[in-house]
Amino acid sequence: MSYFDAASSLPLHPVARQALLASVDEGWADPARPHREGRRARMLLDAARETAAEAVGCRPDELRFTSSGTQALHTGIRGVLAARRRAGRRLVVSAVEHSAVLHTAEAHERSGGLVREVGVDRTGRVEAQEWKQALGEDCALACLQSANHEVGTVQPVAEAAEACAEAGVPLLVDAAQSLPWGPVEGPWSLLTGSAHKWGGPAGVGLLAVRKGVRFAPPGPVDERERGAAPGFENIPAVVAAAAALRAVRAEADAEAARLRALVDRIRARVPELVPDTEVVGDPVRRLPHLVTFSCLYVDGEALLHALDTAGYSVSSGSSCTSSTLTPSHVLRAMGVLSEGNVRVSLPPGTAESEVDRFLEALPGAVEGVRAHLGIGARAEPADRGAAEAEVTVDARGKLCPLPVIELAKVIEDVPAGGVVRVLADDEAARLDIPAWCEMTGHAFEGVEGVEYRVRRTAPRRGA
C-alpha cells in the first residue's frame, strides 16, 4: 500500500497533528473579539502568521490566510486586476498554470479583459525570452507557477520576476508545489500556497502581497484577513499549517536529495521496463519528488485502477474512455502524449523499497490494460502479399486511447512510404496521434478536420 500522490494532498504531518490538537482547545474563539478567548485566538493567529511569513520570505503583515490555495489564486489575481485596471487589462499567464489560474483568466476574458498565454517547450518550461516579450504596456499582472504540478518542471521564476520588475508588471507566483521545498527566489509581488500540499490541513491557503503592490480584494467587503478570506479564520488549522511548513522546511534539503535519487531511478527504469513509454518533464530542473510518464495504447483511468488494485495510489492527466478524468492542458501545451499518463509524486519519507516494488508492479499493470484493449500480444504484420499503399481507419466516436490503438494496428498493413488516414473526432487524438508518430518514428503529415494522415517511414521501433 503506497500513496504516491503527494502533489495532490498529503496526510497531516505529525507536527501539524500535534499543533492542531493543541490549538483546537485554545483557538476556537473569534480573534476579532476583545475578550480573553478572543485574545488567545488572536495570539495563536499572529504567531502562525509570523511562522508562515518567515517560511514564505515576506513580512507577517504581507501574508493573508485564505480558505484554500485555489481561493488564494482567485483572490490574488482578481485583486490585482481590479486595482490595476487603469494600468491595463491584460493578464499574462503561462499555458501550464494550475486550472485555478486559467479559470480566473477565463473569467477575466468573459468580463472584457485580455489574456496572453505564454507557451512552453516540450519539457513544460516557459521560455524566458518569450515571457519577456509578453509583458507589454497594457499588462496588469503576470502569473507564473514556481514548478508545474503535473510534470514537475521548475519554471525560471527569478528571471521572470526580474523581467516583470523591469516592465513594471507585478508577478504572482503560484508556489503550491514548491513551497514545501524552499522559498521562491526573485522579486515576486504576490505568492500563493496551499497547506495540504505540505502536510498541513486542507482549508488553509496563503496569499502574500508585497507592500506597495496595488491590490483591491474582490467581492463584498469583509474585514477578515484584510478582505482576502470571507468569514473568520479556522485558527487551529492555520496553526497546524504554519507548524507543518516550518517542520517540512527543516527536513527539506535532505529529503529532497533522497527523493530526487528515487525519482531518477523511476525516470531511468520505466522506459526500460515498459515498452512504448515516454517520461515527460525536465529531467534536471524539476521538483525533487515528482515524475510523470505516458504509456502508449493505455487508457489512463484503467491504468490508475490497475495500480490502485496493486496497492499504488497515483494520479493521471489522461482524458480517456471514462469521463472522470479531465484532459491535461499541461500535456497539451507541452505537445506530448497524453494517453496512459501517470504522475508519481512521492511523499516525504517514501522508502526506497516502496519505489522498487512499484517498478516491479508497473509492467504487469500496463500489460494487463494493454491486453484488455487487445494490444498486449501484438501480432506480427500479416503477410498479405501486395500491401495497399493507403489504408483508412474510421475511429470516429472512439475515445482515447482507441484511435491510436487502431492506428498502431494497421500501420504495418501499409508498406514503408504508405499512408494511414485516421478519422478521429476525439479531442485527445490531436495530441496523441502526433505524439505517437514522434515516439514510433512514423511521419505525421497533418490533420484536416477529423482526418489525420500518417506516413509509414520506418519499421516499428522494437518490432
Next chain:
Amino acid sequence: MSYFDAASSLPLHPVARQALLASVDEGWADPARPHREGRRARMLLDAARETAAEAVGCRPDELRFTSSGTQALHTGIRGVLAARRRAGRRLVVSAVEHSAVLHTAEAHERSGGLVREVGVDRTGRVEAQEWKQALGEDCALACLQSANHEVGTVQPVAEAAEACAEAGVPLLVDAAQSLPWGPVEGPWSLLTGSAHKWGGPAGVGLLAVRKGVRFAPPGPVDERERGAAPGFENIPAVVAAAAALRAVRAEADAEAARLRALVDRIRARVPELVPDTEVVGDPVRRLPHLVTFSCLYVDGEALLHALDTAGYSVSSGSSCTSSTLTPSHVLRAMGVLSEGNVRVSLPPGTAESEVDRFLEALPGAVEGVRAHLGIGARAEPADRGAAEAEVTVDARGKLCPLPVIELAKVIEDVPAGGVVRVLADDEAARLDIPAWCEMTGHAFEGVEGVEYRVRRTAPRRGA
C-alpha cells in the same frame, strides 16, 4: 471564568472533537481522486453531507459546504442575483441582516443593482406586511435571517417565505444563529449556516440551494462543491461540523428550555440591578440563549473590559470612544440605545450559578465604568435659583457615550419645559440622544445638522 459569547463562536463540541480526530487520519486526501485514499475521503464527505442535509431539512445534493458562513452568504446571494439577472435587479433585505448580507448588498448596488431594505420595529422584528410590499416585479432575491445575531429576535421567516413563494421570489434564509436549535420552517429557497456557531470547527459553512432555484456560482469556474467553495474541502472539519450539528440537535429542545429560563432571569433582573438600563429585543419570540441590554452613560468597550476582568466574556454592539468596536446597524435600525451595549449569549451547558454570579458582578462593573466617566455619584441638581430656560452643551469632537453624559449632566439645570441644545457630531448621538429621551421621559424635539434639541418635561426617572 464564564464565556457568554456563544453567538460569536463556540468551543468544539466533544462529539466534533472526536469526529475531527477520527477523520484527520482518514479524510486528508482529495475526494475527487479515484484512488483508495480519495475514495475514503469522498465517503466521509458524502456521509457528512447526508448528516448535515438531514439537520437542515434538504436533500444531500442540495447542500454545499463552503469555507465559512460568510462565504455561504456571499456565494448564495451573488449566485442567485447572477442567475436571475433577467428576472430583475432588486435585492430585498431586512435592515438587521448580518453584515455579510449587507456588504453583499452594497456590492450589488455598486455594480448597478437595486437594494430595498425592509425596516424593523423596536424589538428588531420585520413587519410581515411591509416585507410583502417590498417584493415587486423586478425582485431577484430576498434575504431574511431566521433570528437576529445581536438581539436574538426571531423573524417571521415562514410567513416571509410564503409571501416570497407567492411573489415568485426566492428567499435566502441566514440561519446561522438558529440552526443549532432546529430547522427553518417554510418554503425557503436557499439557506446558510456556520459550523462554529454550533460547536463545529471554524472554516465550515453550509449553503443549501433548493432544486429548481436558479443559481450560478460567482467567481471563476471551480468544480468543488459545484462551484460554491474554491479549493478542496477540509473534510475532517466538515465531518466534525456535521457530527456536532447532529449532536446539538439531539440536545436542543431540553437545552433551549433550560437556557430560556436563565435568559428570562437576566432580562428581569438586569433593569432591577442596574439603573438606567434597557433590555432590547423581543422578550418572547427570541433565541433561547441570547439577551442584549444597553446601559446609559457607559462606554461599551470599557464595560466589556470590566466584565472581562471580572471573568465574563460578552460582546457589544456599541461604537464607543475606542475604535475597535463598530457601531451596530441592528440597534440603529431598531432605534434603541447603542451606548453601553452588552450581548450575553449562553453556550449550551451554562450553569445557573454562572448566570447568578454574572448578575452579582454586573452592577459593580457598570458602576465602575460610570464612575470613571464621572457619572457614578450623580449630584443632586444644584439649587441655582432662577434656572436658565435654555442651555447649550458643546459636545462636538466627543464620542459616545460622552454627548449623552453631557446632556444628562445639564438637563436638571433647566426648569421643566426648558430646553437643552446639544451640539454633537458623533454618529452614535443620532441614536443615543433620542433613545436617552425615550428612556428618561424627556422630549426629543429633533436634530438639525449637529444640533439636538431636548425639552425637559419631567423629573428624572428615579431621581
